[in-house]
Amino acid sequence: MNNKVTRQSARAALTFMMFAALLACSGNEATSDSGGARDFVQSFYDWYVPISHRASSDRPAEIVLGERSSAFDSTLARELKEDSDAQSRANGDIVGLDFDPFLSAQDPCERYEVVGVRKNGESYLASVRGIGGCENHGETDVDAEVIARDGAWVFTNFHYPRLGGSDLLTTLQKLREDRK
Numbered sequence: 001m002n003n004k005v006t007r008q009s010a011r012a013a014l015t016f017m018m019f020a021a022l023l024a025c026s027g028n029e030a031t032s033d034s035g036g037a038r039d040f041v042q043s044f045y046d047w048y049v050p051i052s053h054r055a056s057s058d059r060p061a062e063i064v065l066g067e068r069s070s071a072f073d074s075t076l077a078r079e080l081k082e083d084s085d086a087q088s089r090a091n092g093d094i095v096g097l098d099f100d101p102f103l104s105a106q107d108p109c110e111r112y113e114v115v116g117v118r119k120n121g122e123s124y125l126a127s128v129r130g131i132g133g134c135e136n137h138g139e140t141d142v143d144a145e146v147i148a149r150d151g152a153w154v155f156t157n158f159h160y161p162r163l164g165g166s167d168l169l170t171t172l173q174k175l176r177e178d179r180k
Contacts, residue, residue, distance in 0.1 A: 033148065034117040037124035040153035041144045044071060045112040045128060048102060060100045073147070073156045079172040086179055096175055101168045104142040104160045109134035112141070123147040123156060137162075 051063055061080035069077055080101075087096035099106050109130025116127040124147070127140040143159040158168040 034119065034124060036148070037126055037146050037153060038114050038117045040071075040146060041117075041126035041128065042114045044068070044144075044155075045102075045114070049108065049110075049112055052100060052103070052108060060102060061097075064102065070152070071155060073149075073154045076156060076169060079169060079176070083172050083175060086176075097171070101158055101171075102142070102144075103130065104158070104163065105130065105134075107134065109141075115140060120145065125159065 047068070048064065051067075052060060061084040064072070065077060065081055065084070072080070083096040100108060103109075103112060110132035112128050112130050114126045115129050118125050118127075123145050125143040125145055128142045128144055129137070129140045139162050141160075141162065143161060144155060145157040145159060146153050147156050160166050160168075
């Protein structure tokens with residue numbers, strides 16, 4: 001009987017250790033996913049911000065789609081291209097975005113950094129805040145929404161917490177409807 005109790009205790013301990021190991025592994029996977037999202041978004045901003053400051057174009061989507069279109073979900077890329085094309089045909093009138101949708105600004109800061117990442121269903125939201133050369137602000141400028149697809153990260157949307165919670169896809173769709 002004592003031998004039976006010892007085996008049951010050993011099984012319970014083994015089951016507990018296996019369960020704890022599984023929890024620890026799943027936690028590391030989530031951390032590496034959010035870390036991957038953070039690295040992808042920060043890398044984009046490290047590349048984009050200096051280019052956007054030097055660019056003569058007032059249509060940031062042209063820069064991004066010309067050099068990093070693979071970093072964007074096809075729906076978002078299509079909407080950005082349509083908006084940029086409409087603006088280029090407008091002969092000076094503003095019929096599209098009138099701000100930088102990746103920075104949520106008309107007058108950008110010197111640099112932008114990811115200050116947090118959180119899971120949002122199947123995607124991740126990377127909170128990005130501008131620093132230097134602009135008014136100090138505690139809130140994030142933009143929440144870049146990314147998803148891992150086919151082994152690579154892609155942007156699926158940009159959310160603007162300081163602009164009443166609007167987002168880029170909704171804004172682009174509204175502008176398209178307004179142009180019709």
